[in-house]
Amino acid sequence: MxxxxxxxxxxxxxxxxxxxxxxxxxxxxxxxxxxxxxxxxxxxxxxxxxxxxxxxxxxxxxxxxxxxxxxxxxxxxxxxxxxxxxxxxxxxxxSRTVPLDDQDIERMQPAFSRGMYRDKPESWDPQKIALKNERKKLVHEAIDLLPPDYRTVLLLRDIEENNTDDVALMLEISSGAVRVRLHRARQALKKLLDPHFS
Amino acid sequence: MNPLVWISNKLMRRPSCEEVNRFLVEYVEGLLEGETRDKFEAHIKSCKCCGPYLDDYRTTIKMAKTSYDVEVPEALIDHTLEFLRVRMNDA
Structure with missing residues (x-):
């Protein structure tokens, strides 16, 4: 060497x-x-x-x-x-924090009735997003709350920007499973951040 | 069936908000094409729920991307090679 x-x-x-x-x-x-x-x-x-x-x-x-x-x-x-x-x-x-579990993630997905959102999604206020000093910390802490399987997919896909097929190979799951987990993770993360930015 | 063909079949008629939500990952990844994408986008543009939801969904992705700064230690490679020299000789 x-x-x-x-x-x-x-x-x-x-x-x-x-x-x-x-x-x-x-x-x-x-x-x-x-x-x-x-x-x-x-x-x-x-x-x-x-x-x-x-x-x-x-x-x-x-x-x-x-x-x-x-x-x-x-x-x-x-x-x-x-x-x-x-x-x-x-x-x-x-880990000192207890992450959310699968049932929590399920509850954090949007609910639909006859194909329409049951509750109208609250739009985030761009000014609140721009002004929030502690935004990074809030997002970081929210990601840490996600169950490990969801957190890992979000880190590898959205933060590290690996492509879906590579993430699937790294985690030994199908690309479809990566997309499902990723979507649920993003929606749960959005839900966790709603109170700060709505 | 190829999942994209299945998605395409689902979205060919007027998609519901639930179907649009279900395929946000594929849309954001740029996997929807042609008429499927057009129908999807027409719904997004005209829907008071799905448009704002997609905006915030994209913002969530962007904020996640910038939320984790990691500084790579300067001596990381030297430390790692030194560790491996010792341990690989033991192995």
Missing amino acids: EHPKTNVTSSKLDIDALLAGSPDEFEKLVRQESARLFRIIARLIGNDIEAESVLQETYLQAFLRLHTFRRESKFTTWLYAIGINLARAQKRKL
Whole structure:
């Protein structure tokens, strides 16, 4: 692992060499993916120091499990799936807040009668949105209240801006399930924010 | 059946607010096309509930996007490589 940084990061990953256990390719992987993977893990856990440990553990687990990679997805998607699982487990250990559950999410979806909104949706006031100093904090806290499955989809899709199919591969669920969860998460988040912006 | 064909069939007649709400994800993702999208948008434009709801739905997405700042530690890669050097030698 003695290549200068520029050489190591600029070329494409050689997956065959990586799977054969090449230390140089593994270093290249670490240099290429760490910033993005760290952001995902840090957002899932909500703690940067813990996130660094989980990032390191993610690479170690990936290295130890290289033989289990089946080439059914991009290698990085497989790596991110390991990181996401470790981050979610760590979040469960550290979490002090009790997240909402599936029934809460169901209650937070709009209700319809004969195909029409039962209650007319309250429009948000753009001035309240613009003026709210603590807006970021409010949104952050509201996202933290979402059940882990919903929160994870929202983080990966809307915050990290991965495409739906990649999120489906990372979470080992169908793209349709990602969209359903994402929609319910967005609607629940909107409902949580309604009192602040209506 | 391809889910987009199913959505398209659902929206080909005048869609209800509930159907429009159900396919907001696909609409925001740009997956609706042609006449399906036109019918969807015609409903959104004329409906006093769905238009504002879509506006706030989009605002929710935007606010979520900017709500989580994460600063990547400068020495992250060096620390990680050092950790791996030690642990991979042990493994």
